[in-house]
Amino acid sequence: MEEDGFIIVPKPNAKRISNPPDFTTRDDDDGGDDGDDAPHFLSEIDSFVNTVAEKLWPLNRFIHQNPELAYKEHKAHDALTSFFQTQPGWVVTRSAYGIPTAWTALFSSPHQPGPTVSFNVEMDALPNLGHACGHNLIATASLAAGLATARVMSAHGLPGRVLILGTPGEEGHDGAKIRLLKAGAYSGVDVSLISHPGILNNSPLVRTTAFARFEVEYFGLAAHGANSPWKGINALDALVVAYNAVSVLRQQTMPDDVIGLSITNGGGPAANVIHAYASGVCVIRASSSARLKVLQAKVEGCFKAGGEATGAEVKIKVIEGYKDHVPNRVLAGSYARYWNKLDDVPEPRIPEGGRVTWVKASTDQGNLSYALPSVNASFAIPPGPERGQPHSRDFEVAAGRREAFDRALRVGKALAGTAVDVLSVEGRVAEVWKEWRRDMERMKEYNYESFGL
Numbered sequence: 001m002e003e004d005g006f007i008i009v010p011k012p013n014a015k016r017i018s019n020p021p022d023f024t025t026r027d028d029d030d031g032g033d034d035g036d037d038a039p040h041f042l043s044e045i046d047s048f049v050n051t052v053a054e055k056l057w058p059l060n061r062f063i064h065q066n067p068e069l070a071y072k073e074h075k076a077h078d079a080l081t082s083f084f085q086t087q088p089g090w091v092v093t094r095s096a097y098g099i100p101t102a103w104t105a106l107f108s109s110p111h112q113p114g115p116t117v118s119f120n121v122e123m124d125a126l127p128n129l130g131h132a133c134g135h136n137l138i139a140t141a142s143l144a145a146g147l148a149t150a151r152v153m154s155a156h157g158l159p160g161r162v163l164i165l166g167t168p169g170e171e172g173h174d175g176a177k178i179r180l181l182k183a184g185a186y187s188g189v190d191v192s193l194i195s196h197p198g199i200l201n202n203s204p205l206v207r208t209t210a211f212a213r214f215e216v217e218y219f220g221l222a223a224h225g226a227n228s229p230w231k232g233i234n235a236l237d238a239l240v241v242a243y244n245a246v247s248v249l250r251q252q253t254m255p256d257d258v259i260g261l262s263i264t265n266g267g268g269p270a271a272n273v274i275h276a277y278a279s280g281v282c283v284i285r286a287s288s289s290a291r292l293k294v295l296q297a298k299v300e301g302c303f304k305a306g307g308e309a310t311g312a313e314v315k316i317k318v319i320e321g322y323k324d325h326v327p328n329r330v331l332a333g334s335y336a337r338y339w340n341k342l343d344d345v346p347e348p349r350i351p352e353g354g355r356v357t358w359v360k361a362s363t364d365q366g367n368l369s370y371a372l373p374s375v376n377a378s379f380a381i382p383p384g385p386e387r388g389q390p391h392s393r394d395f396e397v398a399a400g401r402r403e404a405f406d407r408a409l410r411v412g413k414a415l416a417g418t419a420v421d422v423l424s425v426e427g428r429v430a431e432v433w434k435e436w437r438r439d440m441e442r443m444k445e446y447n448y449e450s451f452g453l
C-alpha cells in the first residue's frame with residue numbers, strides 16, 4: 001500500500017448508514033453456489049493447496065528474507081519465474097511489457113474459448129523496514145490460488161485461462177499495475193484478484209482511498225528587503241497565502257478528505273530579502289476518484305490564489321496517484337462462501353450483510369478496479385507482540401512467520417474458489433460484469449454523502 005501509511009479504520013458511523021449504496025448490501029445470497037452446501041470444488045482446492053504448501057513456503061521465506069524496493073524486485077522476479085518454469089503447462093514471460101521485474105505466467109485450457117481469470121503477485125518491500133507490508137504473503141496467496149485454479153481447470157476440462165502477473169512497485173505512487181494496464185496486460189481479462197494482509201480484518205469487500213500529489217513552485221523576483229522591496233515579487237508569500245487558503249479550505253472538506261501540505265523550499269535562510277523562489281508538496285486523499293477530482297480543483301484554486309495575490313508565477317504539477325478500490329460484490333460473495341466453508345474459520349469473521357471494510361490507504365489495484373471486476377481481499381495474520389500494523393517492524397516479523405503463511409494459503413484457497421466459480425458457474429462472468437457496470441455508474445457520483453450521513 002502507498003507509503004503514507006496503512007491504517008485500517010472501520011468506517012465511522014458505519015452502523016448508522018440509512019441509505020447505503022447498493023454494493024454495501026446484498027439482496028440475494030452471498031454470490032456463491034446456491035444453498036448452504038459446501039462449494040463444489042472446495043475439498044479439491046483445499047487438499048491441492050495443502051499439497052503444494054511445502055513448495056510455496058521456501059518461496060515465501062526467500063522473498064521475505066530478501067526485501068527489495070519498488071522496481072528492484074530482481075531476486076523475487078527470478079525466483080518466481082524460475083518456479084513457474086518448472087510447473088507443467090505454464091507459459092512464462094520474464095520482464096514482461098518492458099518492465100524488468102514484471103512477469104507473467106499463463107495457463108491455458110485446451111478447451112477454448114472461456115473466461116480469463118487473473119491473480120496479481122506483489123513483490124516489493126519498504127525502505128528500511130523490509131517486508132513490513134507483507135507482500136511476500138500476497139505473492140503466496142496468489143500463487144496458491146493460480147496453481148489451484150489451473151489444477152481444477154485441468155481435472156474437470158473447464159475452458160478458460162489463468163493469468164498470474166508479477167506486479168512491481170506497489171509502494172509509493174507509481175505502481176506497475178497502471179503501466180501494465182496501459183500496455184494491455186489486462187485486455188481480455190475478466191477478473192483481477194488479489195489480497196492484502198493486516199491484523200484487523202478478514203474481508204473481500206474492501207474500499208481504499210483515492211489520492212493525488214501536487215508539486216507546486218512559485219517564481220517571483222528577488223529584491224533587497226530594506227532598500228527596495230517594492231521592486232520584488234515574493235514567492236514565499238505566494239506559498240504562504242496558498243498554505244493559508246488550504247487551511248481555510250479544510251473547514252469545509254468532507255469527512256474522508258485529507259490534505260497534507262509541506263514547504264520544501266522556503267526561499268532560503270536570508271530574512272531581509274524578497275524571496276524569488278518557493279516550493280511545496282501537497283498530497284490529497286478522498287473516498288472516491290470522483291470526489292478527489294472535486295477536491296483537486298479546490299486545492300488548485302488555493303495554489304493559484306497565492307500567485308494571484310502576489311504576482312508570482314505558479315507552476316502546478318499534478319501527479320495522479322491511485323484510484324480508490326471498488327470491490328465486485330459478486331466475486332466477493334464467492335470468496336466469502338469458500339472462506340466460511342473451509343475448516344477453522346479465523347477471527348474476525350467476514351462482516352455479514354455485505355458490509356464494506358474501509359482501508360485508509362491506497363493501492364494501484366484501485367486503478368484496475370475501474371478497468372475490470374476486482375477483489376482485493378483483506379486478511380488478518382496473527383499479530384506480533386506489539387500488535388503492529390503494516391509498515392511497522394512488528395508486522396514485518398509477523399509477516400515472516402509460518403502462521404502468517406498458513407493464513408495466506410487459506411486466502412489462496414478462497415481466491416481460487418472465486419476464480420473457479422467464474423470459470424465453471426453458468427452465467428457468472430456476465431453477472432460479474434453486470435455488477436461492475438452498475439458500480440462504475442454509481443462511482444461517477446460517489447462521495448461521502450452517498451452514505452446518507
Ligand SMILES: [Zn+2]
Nearest residue numbers: 001002006133
Ligand atoms: Zn504498504
Ligand SMILES: [Zn+2]
Nearest residue numbers: 001133135196
Ligand atoms: Zn502493501
